[in-house]
Amino acid sequence: MSKEYLGEFEELVLLMVAMMKDEAYGLGICDEIKKQAGRAVTIGAVHATVARLEKKGLVETLMGGATNERGGRRKRIIRITQSGKVSLTKSRDAKMKIWGMIPDLAINKNQ
Amino acid sequence: MKNRKAPKLANRFLAWFCKPDLLEQIQGDLEELFGRSEQPAWKRNIQYWYQVINILRPFAFKKWKVFHNNFTTLLRFNLLVAFRSIRKNTFFTALNVVGLGLGFFSCLLILEYVSEQFSYDKFHPDFENSYRITHSIKDSDKSLEKIATFSRVAEELALNYPAIDEVCRIFPLKGNIVVEKGETRFLEQKMLGVDSSFFDLFQFSFLHGSPQMALKEPRSIVITERVFKKFFRKDQNPIGAEIVINGGFGFWSPQGYQDRLVYKVMGVIADLPSNTHLDFEYLISLNIYPDLERELNNWGESFYTYFKVGDQESIETIREGLPSIAAKYRPNQNLSLGIQKMQSIHLTSSRTGELKSNGSEESVWLLVAVASILLLIAGTNYINFATAKAISRQKEIGIRKIFWAKKHQLFVQLMTEAFVLNALSIIFALLLIPIFNPLISSLMGFNMMDQLFSTRFLFIGLALFSISSLLSGIYPAFYISRLKATAVIQGTANSSHSGVGARKLLVGFQFAMSLLVIGFSAILFSQMKYVNQKNLGMNIDRTVVVNGPTIGVDNDSIFNSGMSYFKEEVQRLSGVTHMTLANFIPGKEIRGEANGYVRRMGTPESGANSYSFSQVDYQFFSTLEIPLIAGRSFDPAIASDQLSIIINKEAAFQLGFNSPEQAVGEQINYRMNSTPMIIGVVDNFHQFSLRSNYQPIIFEVRNAPDKYCYFKVSSNHDLAGIAKIQDVWGKAFPGNPFSFFFLENTYANQYQKEDQFLKTFGLFSILAAFVAALGVLGLAFFISKSIQKEIGIRKTLGANFYNINLIVVKRLGLYVALACILSVPFVYFLGENWLNSYAFRIDIKWWMLAAPGCMLILIAIAAVSSQSFKAYKQNPVQSLRSE
Numbered sequence: 001m002s003k004e005y006l007g008e009f010e011e012l013v014l015l016m017v018a019m020m021k022d023e024a025y026g027l028g029i030c031d032e033i034k035k036q037a038g039r040a041v042t043i044g045a046v047h048a049t050v051a052r053l054e055k056k057g058l059v060e061t062l063m064g065g066a067t068n069e070r071g072g073r074r075k076r077i078i079r080i081t082q083s084g085k086v087s088l089t090k091s092r093d094a095k096m097k098i099w100g101m102i103p104d105l106a107i108n109k110n111q
Numbered sequence: 112m113k114n115r116k117a118p119k120l121a122n123r124f125l126a127w128f129c130k131p132d133l134l135e136q137i138q139g140d141l142e143e144l145f146g147r148s149e150q151p152a153w154k155r156n157i158q159y160w161y162q163v164i165n166i167l168r169p170f171a172f173k174k175w176k177v178f179h180n181n182f183t184t185l186l187r188f189n190l191l192v193a194f195r196s197i198r199k200n201t202f203f204t205a206l207n208v209v210g211l212g213l214g215f216f217s218c219l220l221i222l223e224y225v226s227e228q229f230s231y232d233k234f235h236p237d238f239e240n241s242y243r244i245t246h247s248i249k250d251s252d253k254s255l256e257k258i259a260t261f262s263r264v265a266e267e268l269a270l271n272y273p274a275i276d277e278v279c280r281i282f283p284l285k286g287n288i289v290v291e292k293g294e295t296r297f298l299e300q301k302m303l304g305v306d307s308s309f310f311d312l313f314q315f316s317f318l319h320g321s322p323q324m325a326l327k328e329p330r331s332i333v334i335t336e337r338v339f340k341k342f343f344r345k346d347q348n349p350i351g352a353e354i355v356i357n358g359g360f361g362f363w364s365p366q367g368y369q370d371r372l373v374y375k376v377m378g379v380i381a382d383l384p385s386n387t388h389l390d391f392e393y394l395i396s397l398n399i400y401p402d403l404e405r406e407l408n409n410w411g412e413s414f415y416t417y418f419k420v421g422d423q424e425s426i427e428t429i430r431e432g433l434p435s436i437a438a439k440y441r442p443n444q445n446l447s448l449g450i451q452k453m454q455s456i457h458l459t460s461s462r463t464g465e466l467k468s469n470g471s472e473e474s475v476w477l478l479v480a481v482a483s484i485l486l487l488i489a490g491t492n493y494i495n496f497a498t499a500k501a502i503s504r505q506k507e508i509g510i511r512k513i514f515w516a517k518k519h520q521l522f523v524q525l526m527t528e529a530f531v532l533n534a535l536s537i538i539f540a541l542l543l544i545p546i547f548n549p550l551i552s553s554l555m556g557f558n559m560m561d562q563l564f565s566t567r568f569l570f571i572g573l574a575l576f577s578i579s580s581l582l583s584g585i586y587p588a589f590y591i592s593r594l595k596a597t598a599v600i601q602g603t604a605n606s607s608h609s610g611v612g613a614r615k616l617l618v619g620f621q622f623a624m625s626l627l628v629i630g631f632s633a634i635l636f637s638q639m640k641y642v643n644q645k646n647l648g649m650n651i652d653r654t655v656v657v658n659g660p661t662i663g664v665d666n667d668s669i670f671n672s673g674m675s676y677f678k679e680e681v682q683r684l685s686g687v688t689h690m691t692l693a694n695f696i697p698g699k700e701i702r703g704e705a706n707g708y709v710r711r712m713g714t715p716e717s718g719a720n721s722y723s724f725s726q727v728d729y730q731f732f733s734t735l736e737i738p739l740i741a742g743r744s745f746d747p748a749i750a751s752d753q754l755s756i757i758i759n760k761e762a763a764f765q766l767g768f769n770s771p772e773q774a775v776g777e778q779i780n781y782r783m784n785s786t787p788m789i790i791g792v793v794d795n796f797h798q799f800s801l802r803s804n805y806q807p808i809i810f811e812v813r814n815a816p817d818k819y820c821y822f823k824v825s826s827n828h829d830l831a832g833i834a835k836i837q838d839v840w841g842k843a844f845p846g847n848p849f850s851f852f853f854l855e856n857t858y859a860n861q862y863q864k865e866d867q868f869l870k871t872f873g874l875f876s877i878l879a880a881f882v883a884a885l886g887v888l889g890l891a892f893f894i895s896k897s898i899q900k901e902i903g904i905r906k907t908l909g910a911n912f913y914n915i916n917l918i919v920v921k922r923l924g925l926y927v928a929l930a931c932i933l934s935v936p937f938v939y940f941l942g943e944n945w946l947n948s949y950a951f952r953i954d955i956k957w958w959m960l961a962a963p964g965c966m967l968i969l970i971a972i973a974a975v976s977s978q979s980f981k982a983y984k985q986n987p988v989q990s991l992r993s994e
Binding site for chain 1: 147
């Protein structure tokens with residue numbers, strides 16, 4: 001696993017985190033992925049990915065509020081860091097450039 | 112709020128494996144998800160479990176160390192202590208590892224060998240219910256143990272005993288058989304004629320064809336892979352191909368004697384595994400022509416008869432029925448037919464006519480004994496060293512005992528030391544295996560490397576390791592943990608006397624065992640030397656033997672003219688000094704009759720005599736330098752000699768003549784109503800190895816007997832000369848493969864098995880003695896160390912090396928000497944037992960027992976002296992200085 005490049009699922013989770021701002025936590029990310037991308041993912045997959053992202057320094061986490069539905073347990077809130085934002089942009093830009101080079105599927109054309 | 116509980120078991124499972132840091136957030140998520148689910152209860156629970164299982168990823172696992180807290184820590188601690196004590200006593204440890212390692216090495220080898228020997232013939236299905244008939248004739252003073260019996264036995268068994276599932280006769284084909292396919296010809300000898308039920312009794316893996324069809328049709332032949340490669344290409348399908356067999360089996364037909372028969376290949380089997388008593392390359396079906404069955408019943412005792420029963424109880428019925436079969440067909444003989452289990456053939460059967468020379472259960476057990484003795488000696492060493500060392504570890508042990516409340520903890524620690532040491536030893540042993548594999552293969556006949564990773568081997572290794580660790584660790588552990596802690600620390604536990612008696616006894620025991628094996632080896636080697644040097648009664652040096660021709664020589668006159676041409680030309684070659692022809696060679700069985708018919712004219716028939724008949728030419732006795740002791744040799748000028756016979760001394764004796772001279776001029780009843788006259792008697796020669804007695808042989812003379820041509824050449828390496836002989840052969844007998852061998856080598860092959868046994872046994876005995884010597888070395892080391900102060904004092908008082916050495920020697924010497932003396936009767940007993948299996952043997956001389964004993968004692972003294980010398984050298988000031 002290279003330190004520099006994002007895996008597909010990692011990128012997805014990172015995007016969600018960026019999108020959810022300060023509301024991102026394990027189950028929340030699962031729900032958003034289901035809602036936005038239509039993929040059913042398990043809690044374990046998300047938490048594992050978040051741990052990896054944290055290790056790579058692309059997110060930071062801190063304990064958040066407890067609720068009744070969680071049986072009084074706190075959530076772990078996940079926030080994207082600057083380097084996480086940078087890596088997202090890098091990835092997007094690289095892909096956009098290549099998309100642009102494909103004549104039939106140029107972004108300009110509407111499906 | 113819905114009142115629902117998440118599955119408890121899932122939660123507990125989660126808490127068990129999950130890191131505590133992550134537990135809270137994950138459980139929170141799970142509960143939230145669970146709480147809002149709209150699904151029915153059972154589906155919710157399944158989904159919960161599904162989520163939990165998905166947490167089983169590396170990131171969530173607890174750190175391993177946290178898992179097993181108490182047990183592993185204690186284990187690691189014990190191991191650490193064990194390693195430390197090993198490092199501190201490298202000398203003793205090295206001795207132990209080498210000794211035990213050698214012990215394991217030999218045990219592993221021998222056990223592997225034993226299981227291989229006991230696995231013979233067990234790959235056939237229902238081998239427990241498979242049997243072979245034995246044919247024994249007993250007279251007043253002699254008995255004849257054979258396997259070949261007459262054909263009717265099989266018939267009787269098949270017809271009258273419904274409990275028998277299958278019966279099969281095996282008929283070994285004799286003589287020089289030439290196998291021909293197209294232009295390719297080979298001289299072959301391992302051919303068996305079998306009934307079509309062969310593959311119902313014996314299972315072999317088929318490369319082409321199937322067991323059901325292989326022998327069903329008349330004139331079928333089955334070959335092994337090796338033969339297949341000789342005659343066919345790899346991709347050819349041999350089924351249905353025709354092969355011609357010349358010789359081996361022939362019959363009279365209106366057209367004359369037919370021994371060139373065409374067979375169809377109906378099966379190819381993989382090469383035979385080594386663990387079977389059968390030995391063949393070709394199987395031909397006995398169904399050669401329609402009336403053959405009737406013929407076979409006239410053939411006399413030539414069939415090996417095997418059968419298989421459905422259940423064990425019926426064996427008794429069969430056994431009871433055998434005497435009536437014997438009485439029905441051989442009423443005038445003391446014939447007793449018996450039954451032997453097929454699985455015991457290899458280890459216990461050594462009758463006349465075995466297909467290949469079998470092993471012997473006795474040698475297997477002897478090897479087991481010597482390997483066990485080796486291991487025992489090594490284990491004893493360990494015990495001795497451990498108890499001796501205990502004294503020098505007094506302080507350490509004393510402190511340990513004080514700190515540890517539980518007595519058994521010290522015990523456990525010492526057992527761990529034993530285990531670690533044994534582990535090192537077994538690793539050492541395993542390392543020895545690849546290094547010595549070539550030597551072992553040549554001695555024991557199997558390749559250790561193949562077996563190295565088999566389950567059987569691992570199991571044996573593990574078993575050895577565990578047993579040895581337990582046994583070697585128990586006594587020292589007990590002994591040490593019982594020493595009183597306080598006394599030990601103060602150093603008042605008197606080292607010189609506690610346990611010393613037991614140690615000396617053990618050393619004595621080791622030496623007794625060593626002497627046993629070395630003494631026995633000495634006897635074995637002496638016997639072998641005797642065997643190698645004994646005068647055979649004939650001269651087989653520098654003798655090349657060529658197998659006689661089979662093709663194109665059906666007609667006697669063709670054969671004779673070819674042979675006389677051959678003889679003339681060969682004798683003109685330089686390098687060939689003598690030439691003779693005979694239909695037998697020393698070392699291989701000669702055809703014979705044993706039905707009691709052959710007897711001195713006028714005497715009654717008796718069953719147990721078996722004479723061998725052979726045909727030789729006029730130069731035979733002079734070529735092989737067999738002396739004539741009465742009468743005269745065959746004379747080409749005297750025509751009637753062709754109807755007379757010469758017998759050897761043993762035959763004369765068996766025929767009832769009081770002296771060889773008496774036999775000359777007498778007549779005997781011979782086969783087919785002929786009564787030839789004896790014109791001469793030759794001295795006995797060893798037809799077979801010295802294990803067998805002299806054979807009684809009757810010789811007829813012919814101008815050109817077929818089968819074997821002997822040449823005396825100038826040297827054993829004259830391959831150029833042999834090539835010239837081959838040329839002449841090609842001209843004299845075109846189309847016949849040329850095959851030769853040196854008589855000395857084939858004759859010596861008879862001793863191959865015992866030679867191997869000897870070398871193996873001898874090797875292990877030397878190792879055993881070596882390990883015992885290591886033991887003495889170690890103990891001497893210890894003793895000199897412990898009496899260091901005494902030595903210092905004596906030295907200052909003027910003692911010299913001799914005096915000091917004497918002290919140490921005396922401590923050990925007495926026991927060693929006593930042990931050696933005590934084991935002498937055992938060596939004698941074992942030696943006598945072994946030697947009795949030889950018809951010609953040495954007597955056990957006193958020096959055979961004394962020499963090894965003295966040698967061992969000298970080795971012991973040398974070991975002891977080396978240590979006491981070291982102690983002597985030490986400056987008394989050093990040793991007397993108080994600590």
